[in-house]
Amino acid sequence: MVGLQDDTAQLIEGCLAGDRKAQKLLYQQFYGFAMTIALRYARDDMDAADIMSHAFVKIFRSIKSFDSSKGSLHSWIKRIVINEGLDHIKSRARFSENVEIETIAEPEIRNDVLAQMGADEIMKLVQKLPPATHAVFVLYAVEGHTHAEIAKKLTIAEGTSKWHLAEARKILQKQIMLLHT
């Protein structure tokens, strides 16, 4: 396989053959990486565990579709975990009616305060966002997608995506101020 280390390539071969040992080793190798992504879309650790289990089942069932020439295994696994996370949110999200707002007032989030906060603390703030707002915020602010891409992914209007991002920033700013004033 192109661009893969020998041990990873061997693991993939084993997974293709349905070897349970190889599957477990691959899972353990990518557990930390995948869990970090899953936590961004989850409400808590158990939620993240659900996302992980579904994502890896999909990974092993569709491993034959992985093409190392088109991208790395990391990015392939990341995409599957993100999609599973989004499905998870969509199952409980209610997106606001399509809002066509071109310019939305951007609340200011104090970066200096953020920098002093711990990673787990920030994670909890993000996880507490309303589901739809949570999805948009993570896709935009963390994954770096544009509103057009987010709208396509979540089948919402761009204006709705912008509205949810503004909403996320408002809530985060309020929470940060409450915690650190």
Add this chain to the structure above:
Amino acid sequence: MNQKALYELTITRKLDEVTVPDLSEMIWSRIEEELDKDTGDNTDGNTSSPSSPVGGIIAGTLGLVLVIGFVVNYFNNKKGNLITPREFNNTREPVLIEKPGAPVKQNAAPFSPRIKDNNAVVPMPAMENDTMLNMPELIESLPVMPDTPVADDITGSVPPAIDTAGKKKVRGVQGIGTDGYRIVPKKDSL
């Protein structure tokens, strides 16, 4: 890719530093369970095909047996092979129909009444003296009362083999009132 604000970069960096909970074994057991469903393996290592035809064959055979049973039962009912109280009595009709005034022979075996309604049923010991014995025709009423012990009485007073073949089966008698129904057991009918 959008242009990230400073705070967004900070959040992204912080989220990458999050402490990951150690749920790997718990999650793996869920994954394994799902994957086992695909292969049909259980933890014992026994393999069972999820699409085994055996279950389907058994179900199909049972279904066929049931259908055949219903069909046979239906046709049996249609032909009238079941001995109903009315039929039982009908088999004795040729014997029961007496000429007016003719003496009536007493039945050796007792015959218990089965219908509780207005039909006049003659008890055995008083049969000879009963004026109802002079009635020319004795036809039992059609409906069987739910609390009337039908089966037991029939089996107690009827010989084990009753040949209904060739006997004319009365489907229903119209125009006869309840007074027209009489049951007079006959010796020859037993």
